[in-house]
Amino acid sequence: MRKTIVTNQGLKIVVMMAMLVVIFAGIKSAADIIVPFILALFLAFVLNPLIVLLEKVRVPRALAVMLVATVVICVMVFLTSTLLVTLNEFARTLPQYRGIIVEKLRQYDAYFPQGELTFTPEQLAGYIDPAATLNLVSKLISYLSNAMAGLFLLLMTVAFMLLEVTQLPYKIEQLSDDPGKGMANVQRALDSVTRYLVIKTLISVVTGLAVWALLAFIGVRFAFLWGMLAFALNYIPNIGSFIAAIPPIIQTFLFNGVSDGIMVTGGYILINVIFGSIIDPKILGRGLGLSTLVVFISLIFWGWLMGPVGMLLSVPLTIVLKIALEPTAAGHKIAILLGDGTPHR
Template identity: 40%
Template sequence: MSSVTGINKTFVVLAALFVVLGGIKLASEIVVPFILAAFIAIICNPMLRFLARFKIPKGIAIVIIIALVILVGASIGGLVGQSVNDFTQQLPAYKQELQEKFVWLASTAANYNILLDKQQLISLLDPNKLIDVAANMLTGFGGVMANSFLILLIVVFMLFEAPAIGHKVHLALDDPEMKMKEIDRFLDSINSYLAIKTVVSLATGVVASTLLWALNVDYFILWGVVAFLLNYIPNIGSIIAALPPVLLALVTQGPLVSGLVAAGYLCINTLMGNIIEPRFMGRGLGLSTLVVFLSLIFWGWLLGTVGMLLSVPLTMVVKIALENSEDGKWLAILLGSEQPSEPS
């Protein structure tokens, strides 16, 4: 009888989960700005705490933070917007030159008795699709940021409410003495993860822009912003971020500079992803490569472009919540990248 009850409970939970996901999918236009605002508020919360140490009133501190966000966002948005417009105008010419490069590659291979069908090579390695991936993601993200006023308004209210959230949860729980520690660990883990990930992503974008500027690659600020955004997606994001500047360098400056750009991106992502980030973040917050790829597909389907960019942070939130739950630890282990220790 207990097994039947357990099965029924599982079906009820799954049915409720599908209903919730369907509601989120239908209400994505409302949910996406809210999720984006929540992540911005979490990232800004350490700054709010820092200003509070200097006895700055909360209202003034929030005004300072929002002004800083607007200043940085407007500056980067202006530069990136101009770069996107120029790049979009030049895109047909770039695509044509890339196809000519592919034709040249097929002809060169034929001289060494390596027969490649030119049309088949172009269709398999379509440069149009390779460049359009990052461009479409930027366009989709820019469409969401069109609601920037609404997002900033939500961020302001979230920052005002942030100190009271813990107290409200404390009052809402039936057994606060036992559960508040888990809630605190959960919130601290999310804050730590997002803060470290944002700093590492920002450093990745700055270093990538500097590399491209040194190699005189066009639109280096644009590609730095792309590297910053896509660094939230480990492994896959770095590959997508590297493709446009590598192909652009191939078209405008030749194979040598293109190879240097590819090598530079490889070094940057190896340094940031395998050395610096794990050192500060620790191994306990890792996700398996399969989970990263599946989360990219799932959150992208559910929330669109923003879901793809925030797929790993969103999955990390789920994983951290499961780690702090006795019933969900087994699923957190499945999501993680750690190898399970063998019993002695």
């Protein structure tokens, strides 16, 4: 009898895993359609607290959604246009960089004893291809220009999602066999994801502003570009903030000098320690219920499945997946593997 129960449980887990594989394969094949929808959904999570706040001061929900959407459009248009101007300026200066890089590397070569280095500054500069970087920047400019065209459609989707929020409890009650439990799980997922996204967005904004202020104070070119990069990559757990620091640090050492480079490196370390190692964990705490290893693996998995958007939203997507698996017998075991090992009472 016990053997039969164990076999049935194992079969349920295999079936659950097979279902997940089919679902993920469908997401992968339909990524062009699903990714914008997922992005709109999580943007709605971030904006909904503002709608609720306006409703508390007796602003009708439809008007509140319209006001918030208008503000978001204005902010996005301003930031995107400013970023496009900065990227165009960055692209124009790239062809001039090879000669400057060789000269700077010659200066750094003087710090090493004669004969210690087995390569010349010219050889090292040969590995630097401004044309490849220019091509990457051109693709990014084209992507942002196309994104401006899709911005209105994205925000329209977000607006309709925000208008539908009030009808969500009734729909879940009609679909669920156990309305009370189903709504409780959905509410827990909404609360967890909203809390994470709102807090992470605020921390990312402050991080981007801190980086921009640091670089502008030191006199590093394209400070706005690197601040935007720090804001965007701060959503990527564990490695995003470190990746965002590499280009401006290299640029500062090459074009501003050693002293400025050391100041920028120290500033980035200080910002990452304060926001990434102190404020972020203290505010978010262990309330996410995910292990550190799972967070890192989810970054790789969702990035492979959905591209850059998947990397940015890897943590909330994993939270939703974990909560969705918990109510079922087979899924509960998978949810335990995704968890942080803390017993829940």
